[in-house]
Amino acid sequence: MLLITFTDRIGSGLWASVSVLYFTYVSGLSIAQVGTLAAISGAVGIAGAPLGGRIADRFPLTRILIALQLLRATASFALLTTDHYLPLLAISAVGSLGDRASSVLTKLYATRIAGPARVRYQAVNRTASNAGWALGGLAAAAALTLGTTTAYRWLLAGDGLSFLAIALLTLTCAEPPSSSRLAADARTTPRKVRPASPWRDRMYLAFVATETILFLDDSVFQIGLPLWIAHTEGVPHGLAPLLLVLNNVMVVALQVPLARYGTTTAAARKLLVPLSAASAAGGITMALSATGGAAQAICLLTASAALFTLAEMLHAVASWELSVTLAPDTAQGAYLGVHGLAQSGQRSLGPLAVTAAIATGPLGWTVFGATIAATCALQHRLVRDRLPRSPLSVPPVTVSEH
Known part of the structure; x- marks a missing residue:
């Protein structure tokens, strides 16, 4: 899961630092449109956290994570297919929903798999996250020296490819104990x-x-x-x-x-x-x-x-x-x-x-x-x-x- 976090944040570092520039210079959106797109997609993303958490108490966690990574990948690649405002808004909202749900479920996975070592596990996980983010940001900064539309599109494609890699890596992860199993184990206290x-x-x-x-x-x-x-x-x-x-x-x-x-x-x-x-x-x-x-x-x-x-x-x-x-x-x-x-x-x-x-x-x-x-x-x-x-x-x- 640490490799998954590292890969995820590399992709996020590639895209997060240039997303506003992409929508401005590649898609041709106005400042008001970019701001509205960010605000609305962020508002939709708020629902991802409680929705993902509720589903995770009912279905296998790794399967949900794989589905969310595929959803995020689809959203990233879909952004490459259009420069029209409304489709970009809808696609960004779907991607934001997947991002927030994935973030919460990654934490839940760590909670279930690490047991009493969950705090240390999360600390190592956060270290991997920051390292990946920094690496992705540096790669994005290097690509932006070209200043071309192709460079922007490759950065977005790199983000999408990172989600596909994460989905494949998640297939190798063991399914952690379910909430019902944890509750059964806890009945001794x-x-x-x-x-x-x-x-x-x-x-x-x-x-x-x-x-x-x-x-x-x-x-x-x-x-x-x-x-x-x-x-x-x-x-x-x-x-x-x-x-x-x-x-x-x-x-x-x-x-x-x-x-x-x-x-x-x-x-x-x-x-x-x-x-x-x-x-x-x-x-x-x-x-x-x-x-x-x-x-x-x-x-x-x-x-x-x-x-x-x-x-x-x-x-x-x-x-x-x-x-x-x-x-x-x-x-x-x-x-x-x-x-x-x-x-x-x-x-x-x-x-x-x-x-x-x-x-x-x-x-x-x-x-x-x-x-x-x-x-x-x-x-x-x-x-x-x-x-x-x-x-x-x-x-x-x-x-x-x-």
Whole structure:
């Protein structure tokens, strides 16, 4: 599955960095049409997470993943067949639906196959993801030096071919235990009865709402830092991509080592404290970057990027463990599908939040960091009563169960 993630992100890196340029220069869409296409396809994609999770509780997981990869491949190749707006909109929406569903089911696969090592497994998986994304982005940057329509089309075709490769690789993956099997194994340990549907579980929905805020670090790197740099006098615009490189390098180097601090539910909850501090400090250093000269601004922006990256990694560890622990064994797919709405919602809320911070000035970034910090405190209290009393993140295994 790690090779699958790596291949997936290479393809995504090829396409994500040039999609806006493709629709603009190859398909000939206007700025308004490109923006509307991205917004609508993103909105449709939101349904992919809960829909995929619900289906995964009823059918073999690997078969669903193969079907989703074939759907994503079909959408990618279909984009090559037309330059008309409405077909492009429909095809992009279908691809977005498959992307979000695939993301959630990949996490569910890791949860089922890795058992008590799921946090470390997800950390390694995320490292592979960042490495693949960086490689795909570098390949796309090299191809774009040609500046031809053919180069754009080959990048999109490369994305589609990556999905076909993933589907073939998934055929070699073992089917993980189903949710019903996991629930049967867990009956040896008494557990609190929880709602079967995440939509009726108010506590879990509140947890997902707080997660939406904690995922805002993604918009910091995609939108916030580049725009802030562009409006900070004396700071070279080339710093923005370098800070993205710093983000990727830190994740590749540190995500796995940090995972050992969140291998139990209690430890994962405690990570919300340093996560809160890193987020607040990131906002403050971003604000201070506008108060001095160019050299000071560059140093502070680099420090802010490092702090927000640390927050991102800590949140990844805590989020993986808590989102699974708070879900009943019999409905893990449905619950993780709803949890996937947090990232989808961030894609809509995030750009608004960071542009509001930029428009407000230094105070805006201070409030931005403080808001994430306060949300950490809220989530820390929110999940307290629902975490298992045992310090282990999974039910203990007896000799008879081997």
